[in-house]
Amino acid sequence: MVQEPAIPLYEEVVDGFNKLLSGPTAAVAGPRAESNSLRRAREAAFGRFRERGFPSIKDEDWRYTQIARFLKDKYDLSGTFDQDQSALADKAEIPSLDSYRIVLVNGTWQRNASRGVPPSGLLLLTTAEAKQDPVFAHYFEQRTGDHHFTALNAALFTDGIFIRVDANAVPDRPLHIVHVYTADRNLLVQPRHVVIVNRNAALTVIESVVSGSPPDGPRILVNSVAEIMVEQDAQLEHILIQTAGQSTRLIQHTTVRQKRQSLYNNFTVTLPGSELVRNELHVRMEEEYSESHLYGLYLTGGRQLVDNHTLVDHQKPSCQSNELYKGVLLDQSTGIFNGKIYVHKDAQKTNAFQQNNNLVIGDKATIDSKPQLEIFADDVKCSHGSTVGQFSEEALFYLRSRGIGEQTAKGLLINAFAFDVTEKIRTPALRSHINHLIGDHIPAVNS
Amino acid sequence: MPNDNEIIDNIANKEYEFGFVTDIEMDTAPVGLDESTIRYISEKKNEPEWLLNWRLKGFQAFQREKLPEWQNFPMPSIDFQKISYYAAPKSKKKYDSLDQVDPELLATFEKLGIPLSEQKTLAGVAVDVVFDSISVKTTYKEKLAELGIIFCSFGEAVQEHPELVQKYLGSVVPYSDNIFAALNAAVFSDGSFVYIPKGVRCPMELSTYFRINTENTGQFERTLIIADEGSYVSYLEGCTAPMRDENQLHAAVVELIALGNAEIKYSTVQNWYPGDKEGKGGIYNFVTKRGICKGDHGKISWTQVETGSSITWKYPSVILQGDHSTGEFYSVAVTRNRQIADTGTKMHHIGRNTRSRIISKGISAGHGNNSYRGLVQIGPKADEARNFTQCDSLLIGDQCGAHTFPYIESKNNSATVEHEATTSKIGEDQIFYLNQRGIDSEKAVALIINGYAREVLNQLPMEFAVEAQKLLSITLEGSVG
Numbered sequence: 016m017v018q019e020p021a022i023p024l025y026e027e028v029v030d031g032f033n034k035l036l037s038g039p040t041a042a043v044a045g046p047r048a049e050s051n052s053l054r055r056a057r058e059a060a061f062g063r064f065r066e067r068g069f070p071s072i073k074d075e076d077w078r079y080t081q082i083a084r085f086l087k088d089k090y091d092l093s094g095t096f097d098q099d100q101s102a103l104a105d106k107a108e109i110p111s112l113d114s115y116r117i118v119l120v121n122g123t124w125q126r127n128a129s130r131g132v133p134p135s136g137l138l139l140l141t142t143a144e145a146k147q148d149p150v151f152a153h154y155f156e157q158r159t160g161d162h163h164f165t166a167l168n169a170a171l172f173t174d175g176i177f178i179r180v181d182a183n184a185v186p187d188r189p190l191h192i193v194h195v196y197t198a199d200r201n202l203l204v205q206p207r208h209v210v211i212v213n214r215n216a217a218l219t220v221i222e223s224v225v226s227g228s229p230p231d232g233p234r235i236l237v238n239s240v241a242e243i244m245v246e247q248d249a250q251l252e253h254i255l256i257q258t259a260g261q262s263t264r265l266i267q268h269t270t271v272r273q274k275r276q277s278l279y280n281n282f283t284v285t286l287p288g289s290e291l292v293r294n295e296l297h298v299r300m301e302e303e304y305s306e307s308h309l310y311g312l313y314l315t316g317g318r319q320l321v322d323n324h325t326l327v328d329h330q331k332p333s334c335q336s337n338e339l340y341k342g343v344l345l346d347q348s349t350g351i352f353n354g355k356i357y358v359h360k361d362a363q364k365t366n367a368f369q370q371n372n373n374l375v376i377g378d379k380a381t382i383d384s385k386p387q388l389e390i391f392a393d394d395v396k397c398s399h400g401s402t403v404g405q406f407s408e409e410a411l412f413y414l415r416s417r418g419i420g421e422q423t424a425k426g427l428l429i430n431a432f433a434f435d436v437t438e439k440i441r442t443p444a445l446r447s448h449i450n451h452l453i454g455d456h457i458p459a460v461n462s
Numbered sequence: 463m464p465n466d467n468e469i470i471d472n473i474a475n476k477e478y479e480f481g482f483v484t485d486i487e488m489d490t491a492p493v494g495l496d497e498s499t500i501r502y503i504s505e506k507k508n509e510p511e512w513l514l515n516w517r518l519k520g521f522q523a524f525q526r527e528k529l530p531e532w533q534n535f536p537m538p539s540i541d542f543q544k545i546s547y548y549a550a551p552k553s554k555k556k557y558d559s560l561d562q563v564d565p566e567l568l569a570t571f572e573k574l575g576i577p578l579s580e581q582k583t584l585a586g587v588a589v590d591v592v593f594d595s596i597s598v599k600t601t602y603k604e605k606l607a608e609l610g611i612i613f614c615s616f617g618e619a620v621q622e623h624p625e626l627v628q629k630y631l632g633s634v635v636p637y638s639d640n641i642f643a644a645l646n647a648a649v650f651s652d653g654s655f656v657y658i659p660k661g662v663r664c665p666m667e668l669s670t671y672f673r674i675n676t677e678n679t680g681q682f683e684r685t686l687i688i689a690d691e692g693s694y695v696s697y698l699e700g701c702t703a704p705m706r707d708e709n710q711l712h713a714a715v716v717e718l719i720a721l722g723n724a725e726i727k728y729s730t731v732q733n734w735y736p737g738d739k740e741g742k743g744g745i746y747n748f749v750t751k752r753g754i755c756k757g758d759h760g761k762i763s764w765t766q767v768e769t770g771s772s773i774t775w776k777y778p779s780v781i782l783q784g785d786h787s788t789g790e791f792y793s794v795a796v797t798r799n800r801q802i803a804d805t806g807t808k809m810h811h812i813g814r815n816t817r818s819r820i821i822s823k824g825i826s827a828g829h830g831n832n833s834y835r836g837l838v839q840i841g842p843k844a845d846e847a848r849n850f851t852q853c854d855s856l857l858i859g860d861q862c863g864a865h866t867f868p869y870i871e872s873k874n875n876s877a878t879v880e881h882e883a884t885t886s887k888i889g890e891d892q893i894f895y896l897n898q899r900g901i902d903s904e905k906a907v908a909l910i911i912n913g914y915a916r917e918v919l920n921q922l923p924m925e926f927a928v929e930a931q932k933l934l935s936i937t938l939e940g941s942v943g
Contacts, residue, residue, distance in 0.1 A: 403878065
């Protein structure tokens with residue numbers, strides 16, 4: 016299918032890709048240094064992108080997210096930034112959290128803004144460095160199923176971070192990755208990250224997303240892909256806090272592959288800001304006895320659109336997954352939740368649960384929820400639930416009859432609603448940080 | 463006592479009980495579809511100009527539309543040119559008593575266990591028998607006429623009440639709704655028409671038995687039910703079809719219109735030929751059913767028990783336009799062998815204080831695949847709208863599949879929507895419990911299944927509930943006797 020000509024970005028990326036292939040250009044980092052097989056993989060990915068183009072609302076996975084209106088602007092494929100971005104990175108500071116901090120500006124690692132020397136057993140490289148590594152190529156070239164934005168990223172990714180934890184290593188502090196997005200003109204940024212947690216290792220990764228440009232400033236479209244590998248008996252705790260500003264448009268895809276008896280926990284917290292947030296989280300349980308807990312909290316405001324797409328793919332028996340996404344929708348914002356649980360024929364003894372609750376506060380707020388079950392094995396326990404509702408009149412009355420003002424009472428109820436997710440965060444400093452972030456936006460409650 | 467595997471094998475191997483072909487002379491249209499086919503049907507039925515034009519518009523829409531691709535099963539290839547679009551029993555006489563009816567036809571119903579003679583004496587049930595496409599017998603018509611209730615075949619309604627038909631035909635399911643609705647609009651042969659006047663409570667259950675009979679004849683039924691202000695009607699639809707090899711397409715349309723304070727209850731028991739255990743043959747049941755609560759305080763309730771057809775694909779829906787209106791959907795769908803069911807409902811909340819309730823129970827056995835697909839849509843003006851959805855799936859055997867695709871779209875901050883779904887197999891502990899009390903596994907499974915479906919079966923009118931329970935048992939016989 017040929018892409019509708021309405022999206023100028025399409026021409027832009029086609030042009031950009033041709034430049035990338037046709038030799039030395041500063042536009043994309045070090046294409047000359049890439050191995051032939053990597054280049055072939057890029058070409059194949061670009062082929063897949065050209066086949067399908069950008070998604071439209073006719074694509075089932077994009078029916079509620081009209082992406083075309085975010086692609087109308089003219090974006091540059093590369094940009095420059097001069098000044099030091101440490102001040103911006105400090106916006107993502109988590110008080111009293113002891114961590115190794117690394118700062119990525121538009122996907123490129125700024126070593127001078129980083130803090131703490133990672134211990135042995137924790138290897139950090141830029142993706143540009145890592146792509147020489149056969150391990151990277153091994154993971155990268157295996158991907159063939161992606162399309163739309165993930166394929167575009169595979170074809171044109173510039174940089175990112177490569178994280179590897181050696182077998183049996185357990186770093187003493189969490190790794191805090193601060194993604195800073197800033198631009199002086201409209202920019203398309205396509206970072207690609209890889210996280211590998213080897214056998215019996217454990218790691219906590221906290222990712223914060225912040226941005227620099229003012230609300231009406233240049234637009235930054237981020238098309239980011241992360242590939243995560245959790246090997247046998249390994250554990251990864253993965254927290255994502257999205258607090259970027261309005262002019263940032265985030266499309267973020269994460270694929271997690273889990274081996275035998277591994278544990279992967281994900282928290283995705285989205286706060287008012289970015290006008291578009293699309294989170295895709297795919298968890299593939301490739302071996303037995305793996306376990307995964309996915310928690311999401313989206314507090315949306317203004318005209319924001321926050322779209323969470325999750326897929327839990329139970330490929331092998333005796334795995335467990337549990338998913339809880341909660342949304343609070345303020346103002347005229349739109350929330351979208353699409354959760355899919357897929358249980359393959361082999362995956363007997365699967366336990367898979369999924370829950371999505373939405374608190375609709377803004378009188379023009381919209382919520383589209385689509386929990387999905389596809390089950391091909393009979394000896395399973397699977398369920399999902401989805402609710403849309405408001406403040407409980409009785410609870411509000413109870414609080415107010417005890418002398419608590421309406422605003423405060425509503426704030427309390429929102430906190431209580433979010434508590435189901437926040438209480439699951441094990442690091443106290445992080446938990447209180449997220450509670451504060453929520454608190455910052457709750458005075459916005461009206462109606 | 464059979465073990466689990468035998469039970470499962472039995473389910474998978476059960477042959478279709480109601481398979482036979484009745485030899486009655488048929489008046490059949492030439493095979494194929496073009497404008498002349500539509501003119502032929504329209505002429506045969508002596509239709510007015512406006513209806514012919516409407517059919518032709520439907521045909522144009524049909525030609526424009528493409529077969530959908532979003533469904534959760536591979537679309538069978540259907541050669542629309544190989545179908546004969548009109549078949550009617552040759553004898554054109556109108557019958558006054560059963561004696562005049564073709565004895566073969568009567569015997570057919572005898573085999574199905576629904577003898578007309580019995581039905582006639584069964585107080586409270588008027589049967590409009592549709593044999594293939596044309597109504598041959600309408601009972602209790604006089605009695606209903608006294609109350610001003612119109613219950614007749616669609617063809618008759620066109621002749622006798624054209625103003626009602628013209629006003630409401632296509633007002634809920636327009637000819638351009640989807641490809642099968644367009645096809646139906648173009649070639650619909652007959653169907654039932656019901657009109658309940660203001661303030662009348664229909665004193666009996668209205669029912670129609672559909673039966674597909676002629677080889678290679680798609681059945682394109684069209685039902686239109688209008689309940690005027692403050693009226694009530696309960697309508698039953700039940701189906702069985704004889705065994706054959708070639709796939710048959712059934713693309714019916716049902717439109718319900720409930721005006722202010724009116725209530726329509728529509729119940730279906732569907733048991734068409736599901737194909738053999740390799741999935742060969744069987745009916746494609748692609749039906750568009752939709753109701754609208756036009757006035758305030760209206761209510762529409764769909765109940766369905768789907769055990770037959772090789773593919774069942776339908777979403778009986780309710781448009782809740784009037785304030786305080788109510789929509790309900792109760793469904794049991796059973797798939798086994800290679801059967802596919804992709805069914806569910808759509809509830810469009812438009813008016814204030816509208817409420818809807820969805821209960822769906824899927825049972826998959828053998829290689830069957832069962833999908834629930836539902837949409838709950840709350841419009842910006844639907845203040846205080848309320849929905850509750852529960853859909854459960856039961857898996858019997860490890861070759862079947864259960865799928866749930868609920869869509870919730872809310873544009874109102876005072877709406878409350880709840881959805882929950884579970885998937886599981888029959889608990890070994892439950893069977894063990896019953897075994898302990900001297901109930902063998904087969905009966906135990908039957909009890910559990912009946913209990914599982916009870917919430918839906920309870921919604922059926924008395925006469926149907928018995929039949930539906932029997933049907934569930936027959937369908938899953940071997941395990942649920």
